[in-house]
Amino acid sequence: KAKVKKESNNNNGSGKNSTVLETQLRSETITDVEKRRRKEEQTRLVEQKNKETLERLTNAKSEQSEAAKKQRSNYVAYKSADQVPAPRGELQLVVDKSREAVLLPIYGQLIPFHIQTIKNVTNTNDGTGNSMIRVQFNVPGAAFGQQWYPPAKKFPDVCYVQEVSYRSQDVRHAASIAQEIKTLHKMVKLRESERTERASLVRQEALVLSKGRVFRLPDLFVKPPLMSGAKGTKMTGTLEAHVNGFRYQVGRVDQHLDISYKNIKHAFFQPAENARDQCVTLIHFHLHDPIMVGKKKAKDLQFFVNVIDAVESLDQNRRSMYDPDEIEEEQRERDRRKKTNSEFQSFVKRVAELWERDFRVLDLEFDIPFRELGFHGVPFKSQSFLMPTVHCLVELIEWPFFVVPLDDVEIVNLERVGYGIKNFDLALVFKDFTRPVHRIDCIPIASVDKIKEWLNSVNIKYYENKVNINWGPVQKTILEDPEKFVEEGGWEFLNMEKSDSEEDEDEEEDAYAPSGSDDGSDDGSGSDSDDSDKGSDDDSDASDASDASDSDGSEALGSDESEGMSGSDMDEWAARQDKAAGDDFDDEEERGKGSKKRKGAPPPPPAA
Numbered sequence: 080k081a082k083v084k085k086e087s088n089n090n091n092g093s094g095k096n097s098t099v100l101e102t103q104l105r106s107e108t109i110t111d112v113e114k115r116r117r118k119e120e121q122t123r124l125v126e127q128k129n130k131e132t133l134e135r136l137t138n139a140k141s142e143q144s145e146a147a148k149k150q151r152s153n154y155v156a157y158k159s160a161d162q163v164p165a166p167r168g169e170l171q172l173v174v175d176k177s178r179e180a181v182l183l184p185i186y187g188q189l190i191p192f193h194i195q196t197i198k199n200v201t202n203t204n205d206g207t208g209n210s211m212i213r214v215q216f217n218v219p220g221a222a223f224g225q226q227w228y229p230p231a232k233k234f235p236d237v238c239y240v241q242e243v244s245y246r247s248q249d250v251r252h253a254a255s256i257a258q259e260i261k262t263l264h265k266m267v268k269l270r271e272s273e274r275t276e277r278a279s280l281v282r283q284e285a286l287v288l289s290k291g292r293v294f295r296l297p298d299l300f301v302k303p304p305l306m307s308g309a310k311g312t313k314m315t316g317t318l319e320a321h322v323n324g325f326r327y328q329v330g331r332v333d334q335h336l337d338i339s340y341k342n343i344k345h346a347f348f349q350p351a352e353n354a355r356d357q358c359v360t361l362i363h364f365h366l367h368d369p370i371m372v373g374k375k376k377a378k379d380l381q382f383f384v385n386v387i388d389a390v391e392s393l394d395q396n397r398r399s400m401y402d403p404d405e406i407e408e409e410q411r412e413r414d415r416r417k418k419t420n421s422e423f424q425s426f427v428k429r430v431a432e433l434w435e436r437d438f439r440v441l442d443l444e445f446d447i448p449f450r451e452l453g454f455h456g457v458p459f460k461s462q463s464f465l466m467p468t469v470h471c472l473v474e475l476i477e478w479p480f481f482v483v484p485l486d487d488v489e490i491v492n493l494e495r496v497g498y499g500i501k502n503f504d505l506a507l508v509f510k511d512f513t514r515p516v517h518r519i520d521c522i523p524i525a526s527v528d529k530i531k532e533w534l535n536s537v538n539i540k541y542y543e544n545k546v547n548i549n550w551g552p553v554q555k556t557i558l559e560d561p562e563k564f565v566e567e568g569g570w571e572f573l574n575m576e577k578s579d580s581e582e583d584e585d586e587e588e589d590a591y592a593p594s595g596s597d598d599g600s601d602d603g604s605g606s607d608s609d610d611s612d613k614g615s616d617d618d619s620d621a622s623d624a625s626d627a628s629d630s631d632g633s634e635a636l637g638s639d640e641s642e643g644m645s646g647s648d649m650d651e652w653a654a655r656q657d658k659a660a661g662d663d664f665d666d667e668e669e670r671g672k673g674s675k676k677r678k679g680a681p682p683p684p685p686a687a
Contacts, residue, residue, distance in 0.1 A: 117535045124540040128490060129569030135510060136561035154193035154230070156180035163191055171252075172212065172245065174259040179267055181260055183214065183243060192216070194260075194267050196230075202257035205246070210253035212245045214260075276376050281368035283339040287322040294320040294433075296362075296426045299382040301327055302478060303372050305334060311373075318362070318382050320430050325364075327382065338380065340438055342366050345484065347468065348427045348445040349475055350420040351386040357464075358387045360419045362427065362445075363475050365482045379480045384423075386416045448473055452533050454526040456505065456519040465519065467533055483507060483517070490570055491534055491541040493527065494548065500524060504547060512558050516550040542573035 156178045157163050163182070164175070170184035181197065182189040198215045205211050218239045219231035231239075247253040296318045304311035316329040324339040345365040351357055361383035369376040427445050434443045448466035456465050458481040463474045465481065474481035492506040505519040522530070534541045557564045 113532075117531065120535050120538075121540060124538065125569070125571060128540045129565050132489065132557075132569065133561055133565045136512075136558065154195045156191050156193045163189065165189075172256045174256065174263060176259075176263055179263065181214075181263075183245075185243075194263050195271070197260065197264060200257050200260045200264075202253055204250070208248070208250070210247045210250045212247065212253050212257055214243045214245075216240055216242065273374055277371065280371065280376070281342075283337065283342055283368075283370065284323065286324045286326060286337045286339070288326075289321045294426055294429045296382070296422065299327070299384060301336070302381045302383070302480075303375065303377050305329060305336060305373055307373060318426075320426075320433065336370075336372065336380075338364060338366070338370070340434070340441060340443065342368060342370070343441075343443060345468075345471055345482070346443060346445045347471075347473060347475060348423065348447055350423065350447075351416045352450065357476065359383045359385055359476065360416075360423050361475060362423065363473075363480070363482075365471070365484075379482055381475065381480065384419055386419050387412050446470060448475070452529065454522055454530060456522040458517070458519050462521065467537075485537055485539065487511070488539060490573075491539055492548065492573055493530070493541060493543045494518075495545065496524070496527060496543050497545045503527060505530065506548065506550065508550065512554045516554070518547075540570065542570070542575070544573060544575055548573075 156175070157180070162178075164173070166184070166189050170187065170189065172184070173182040173189065174180075175182060175191070178191075179194045180191045181194060182191050184190075196216055198217045200215070201213045203211050203213070216239065217228055218241050219228045298315050299318050300312070300315055304314065306314065314329055316327050316335075319326045319328060323341075324337055327336040327338075329335065343364050344367045347361075347363040347365075349357070349361050349363070351360045361381055363379065363381045366378050366380070369378040371377075372380070431445060434441065446468035448468050450466055453464050453466035455462060457463070458465065458474055459477075459479060461477055463477045463481070465472060465474045467473075470485055472481075472483045472485065487509050489508045489510045492508065494504040494506055496503045501524055502521045503524055505522055507517045507519070509516070531541065
C-alpha cells in the first residue's frame, strides 16, 4: 500500500505551526541512503517482472469475443424476388425504408441493395444543369473500404460492385434521393452499433430492493448523464444503497440506473478541498464490465455535487476583502462544503459497513486519493491533477475520467528525463500488450523524485530514458516471441544506466596503450607507433639540443668564474657583448641578425 507522508508541525514558540523545508534543490530532496534502497528494490523487481511477463504470455490463449461470433455475415433485404416491388412508369432510384434497401435501375430492372452494403452517396452538379448521383459500395480490401467485410468472408470468390453513377435532369429529386439514403444509412448504422455494444455487455444480476431502511444521498448529478443534451446534464437524482447494489433514481419512476456490488471493481470517495481544482464532492465507481448509460457503454460512473462555483463572474464593482458581504459569502461556502462532505462521508461509512458485513468476499472499500502524492500532467488533452490511491492512479475531476488500476500496469517508463528539461512524460505499459501504452505528458520535473518513491513503494518497476519510445513495434515484437525477449534481458533494454556503463567499459578497452617499455620491448605496431616514435625522437633531439646549449653556457661561465675575472675585465667583456648585439633593432631582420650576433658572441678572455 502506498504510504501517506504527513507534514510535521513545528512549534516555533509563537503558537503557529510551520513546515520547514530542508532544501529547495531537487538533487538533495532524498538522501543517498533512500536512493540506494530504492535502487536495490528496483534491481530485485527486474527478474520478477521478466518472469511474470514470460509466464503470462506463454499461457495466454487467444479467444474470439462473443461480439465477433454474433456479427452478421450477410445482409438480406428481400428473401425472394417476388417481394421486390415492380417499377412504376419510368425507372428511377427508390428507397425502401421498411426493408432498409435501395433499389437501383440496372439494365432495365430494379436491383435491390441493402443499406449496409453502401459505403456513401454523393450528389453533385455537373455544370450543365444535371445532377450526378454517385453510390459507392463496401468491397473487400483496405483500399476501398472495410478491411474485413463480413459478406466477403462468406462469398470469397464472387465479384463485387464498387461504384454506380446516375445522371438526372431533375435536380430536386436527385437531392431528395441522396438525402434519404444518407438518413437511412445513419439510422441503421447507429442501431447496429448499439446492438453490438449490448451484445458485448455482461448481464448484471437483478437488483434486490431493501424492504427496511435505505441509505440515500439526494440531489446528485451523474456522469455520464442518463439523457443527452443540456437537459440531461442539469438533471439530479438520488443514490440509494439496496441489498445487492445501488440504484440512481431520477424524478421519473421509470428512469433509473442500477449498479450491482459484484460489478464494482474500485470505489472512490473524494471530498471537496480548499483548492479551486477540487470544488466538487464525489463518489466514483470503476466497474468490471461496462453497462449501458443512455445509449452508450460506460465503465466509470460518478455521482457528485458542486460545492462551490468553479467559475466566478468578474465585474467592475469589485468588493474589498474586508467587505462584510464578501466575508459572509466565504463563510457560507465553507459551511456548505463542510456539510456536503459530512453527508457523503456518512453515506460512505454506512455502505462500507454493509460491504464488510455481507460482501466481505468482494473485498470492496472506498479509496480516498492521496493529495500529498499528486502531480500535474496531461493524461488526455487538458492538464489535470493526478493522485494515487491504494490501488489506482486516478483523475476524477476532468472528463473523460482517468482511472488506471495498478494491478494492470506491467512497468512504467519515465521519458524525456534530463538536465535542463522542465517537463517529462510517464508511459504506462499494461500487462495486456494488445492494449496501447498510455502516456501522461508534461509532468513537471520537480515531481520526478516523488513519483519514483511512490512507484517503488507499490512495487512497480520503472525505467528512465531521455527520449520518447515508439511502443507499437516493441509490443508487437514481445508478443511474437516472448521467450527470445526474456533471453535477451527482457525489460532491461530500457535501462540507460546499464547501457552507459557498457559503453564506458568498451571505451576503456579501446583506450591507447604506450608502445615503449624499460626492457626495450615494443607493444605497439602500425603507423600509430611509428608516428609516436618519430614524435618522441623529435622531442628527445630538441631536449638534447637545449641541454647542450645550456651546458655550453654553464661551462663557459664556469670556466670564467674559475679563472677569476677582475672588475675591469668584466666591463670590457660586457662592452664587447653590447657592441656585438648592435643598436640596429628597428626592423625585424636587423633584430634577428643582432640576436644571432649576440648568440654567437665570443666568451670573455681569461684574466691575466
